[in-house]
Amino acid sequence: MGKLAVYDDGICEVNGYCKPDAEERATAAEPGYRVLKRIHASLIAILLK
Helix, strand or coil: CEEEEEEECCCCCCCCEEEECCCCCEEECCCCEEEEEEEECCEEEEEEC
16 A cells, blocks of 8 residues: 555546546546545645555
8 A cells, every 4th residue: 555646637636536548647537546635736646555
């Protein structure tokens, strides 16, 4: 279990879920990885199990 910083498309929300899209950026999706916090406009922290 751990945290990982990933680039996203800007629509992932804290406490929501995301997964990689065709361009290898995170995008909002359910099911997916839990979004812990927004670090920057295009960078989020996710929870990995």
